[in-house]
Amino acid sequence: MIKCRWLTAPVSCSAFGLLLSLTAASSVCAQTNAITLGSTNATSSHYAVSVAMSKAIKAGMPNANVSVIETGASVDNIRRLVRGEVNLGLVAVDTGIQAIDGTGVFKDKAVKDLVAVYAYDVSVLNIAVRADSGINNIKDLEGRKFNAGIRGSGAEVLTREAFTMLGIKPDWAPGTVQDAVEAIQNRQVVGYSKYGPGIGIDATLRELLTATPMRLIGFTPEQEKEVLARLKGVDFKMLPENFIPGQNSIAAPVVPIVYATRLGSLDNDTAYTVAKSIYENRQTLIETWPHLKDFDFKQQSLRAEQLGFPLHPGAKRFWESLK
Numbered sequence: 199m200i201k202c203r204w205l206t207a208p209v210s211c212s213a214f215g216l217l218l219s220l221t222a223a224s225s226v227c228a229q230t231n232a233i234t235l236g237s238t239n240a241t242s243s244h245y246a247v248s249v250a251m252s253k254a255i256k257a258g259m260p261n262a263n264v265s266v267i268e269t270g271a272s273v274d275n276i277r278r279l280v281r282g283e284v285n286l287g288l289v290a291v292d293t294g295i296q297a298i299d300g301t302g303v304f305k306d307k308a309v310k311d312l313v314a315v316y317a318y319d320v321s322v323l324n325i326a327v328r329a330d331s332g333i334n335n336i337k338d339l340e341g342r343k344f345n346a347g348i349r350g351s352g353a354e355v356l357t358r359e360a361f362t363m364l365g366i367k368p369d370w371a372p373g374t375v376q377d378a379v380e381a382i383q384n385r386q387v388v389g390y391s392k393y394g395p396g397i398g399i400d401a402t403l404r405e406l407l408t409a410t411p412m413r414l415i416g417f418t419p420e421q422e423k424e425v426l427a428r429l430k431g432v433d434f435k436m437l438p439e440n441f442i443p444g445q446n447s448i449a450a451p452v453v454p455i456v457y458a459t460r461l462g463s464l465d466n467d468t469a470y471t472v473a474k475s476i477y478e479n480r481q482t483l484i485e486t487w488p489h490l491k492d493f494d495f496k497q498q499s500l501r502a503e504q505l506g507f508p509l510h511p512g513a514k515r516f517w518e519s520l521k
Contacts, residue, residue, distance in 0.1 A: 231262035231468065235457065236284035238271040239348050239375045241402055243395040243487070244288060244455070247318065250486040251457070251476060258475025271351035273303055279460050280309060286472070289314075289458040290321075290352025290393070292431035295506045299430075303355060313510040314456040315469055316476045316517075317498035318483065319490070322397050322435055323353060323451040327389030328382060329411035329444075336415055337366055344368040345378035345390035356432065356451060357391040360417075360425050375402050383410055396489040397435060397452070399442060407442065414441065416448025425451065431505045456502050459510060469512030473499070477520070496520045 233255060237248035245268065252264045267284065269275055275287025276297050289312075293302075300308030327333045333342065339361070346361075347353030349372050361368065371378075371387045378390040379402050389412075394400045399407075406412055414437065417425065422434050435452045439445065464472065476483070477495050484490045499517045503509045509517065 231259060231264075233259075233262055233264045233286065233472070234284045235264070235266045236269040236275040236278050236287035237266050238269060238288055238351065240268045241375050242271075242348075242392075243401045244271075244319075244321075244393065246401075247395070247483055247486045247490075248288065250483045251318070254479035254482045255472055255475045257479045257482070259471055271348050271353070273350035273352070273355060276304075276309060276312065276458070277350075279312070279458070279463065282463070285463050286315060286457045286459050289456055290356070290431075291454040291456060291502050291505055291507050292429055293352040293355050294456070294458055295430045296355070298507065302359060309460070311461040312458055313461060313508050313513075314458050314499065314502045315464070315510050315513040316473045316495060317454050317456045317502050318476070318495070319396055319455045319487075319493065320452055320498060321393040321395065321455050322437065323356060323391060323453070324394045324399055324403055325357070325389070325391050325415050325450070326399075326403055326406070326412050327415060328385070329413045331388040333388055333415060336361070336364070336417065336421070338415075339368040339388070340366055342368055343371045343381075343387040345371050345373055345381065345387050347391045347393075348375055349373070351393075352453065352455075353391045353393045356429070356453065359429060360421075360451070363424060363428055364421055378402075379406060382406060382412075389415075393453070393455070395487050396493075397437070398489065403442075411444075412442065414445055414448055414450065416450050419449070422449050431507065454498055454502050454505070456499070456507065458507075461510065464510065464512070466510075466512030466515070469510040470516045473513040473516040477516070 238244045256264045272290045272293040278284045296302035297304045297309040346357040381387040392400045439447045
């Protein structure tokens with residue numbers, strides 16, 4: 199946020215001193231921005247690109263103090279925005295819409311002033327299980343120990359809500375990403391859910407694949423149709439055969455991911471400058487996530503609003519200014 203500090207020299211009792219005082223009196227309005235980004239678990243690929251974002255924002259706002267903190271992702275970030283602990287937070291669009299509407303985990307706790315500043319990815323939900331688990335589709339997870347994602351993350355929200363509406367009841371095993379990885383390796387759970395970067399697999403799944411054969415499981419056409427009809431902000435993507443070695447082609451949920459704020463947290467000029475900084479310094483993000491070289495930041499930011507997640511007026515002014 200932009201704050202003004204008024205600096206006034208002391209007033210002398212003498213006329214000459216008074217004149218000097220009035221001449222010296224000045225107002226200095228400086229950017230004293232302290233912008234904190236709430237990201238996700240530090241082991242996630244999304245955390246790495248969040249650090250790149252902080253550098254991009256700093257490049258466009260050299261007087262700003264920009265930092266990134268580890269959080270529990272979407273739901274946790276929205277709650278931190280409400281408490282004023284962060285200025286920007288990673289939020290999956292479907293989770294953000296629930297917060298705005300006061301549904302799902304935000305039932306009776308709507309955050310009406312939640313707004314997007316910029317989109318930075320459209321992420322696929324990796325629902326991954328051990329290859330030797332005997333599980334070939336999401337219905338096979340019935341009664342099996344399964345980690346739905348970081349507690350409070352968009353992945354957890356989408357996984358639990360989709361499974362609930364489809365009548366699938368795993369034996370949920372909450373925990374962090376690292377908890378899930380270790381539990382899979384130790385055969386304490388059969389798998390986990392995690393958003394990957396773009397249409398790809400997350401760093402934690404790549405880590406698992408080095409020693410543990412894994413497979414992704416997807417949705418049937420009927421299941422996909424039901425989820426699309428009942429969950430706002432969600433789409434589906436066909437992942438090709440051998441997406442990971444030996445993988446069949448599957449239909450997986452994909453969701454736009456944004457950095458969001460509240461209307462009272464960033465003024466219009468600051469939101470405009472943050473969006474502008476991300477766009478003009480996007481090469482910093484691309485160096486961390488090469489797939490972003492083909493990402494249309496403007497189109498996906500405006501798309502979030504079309505899906506039901508409003509843009510901050512200042513950020514919208516920037517995105518609409520691009521040709």
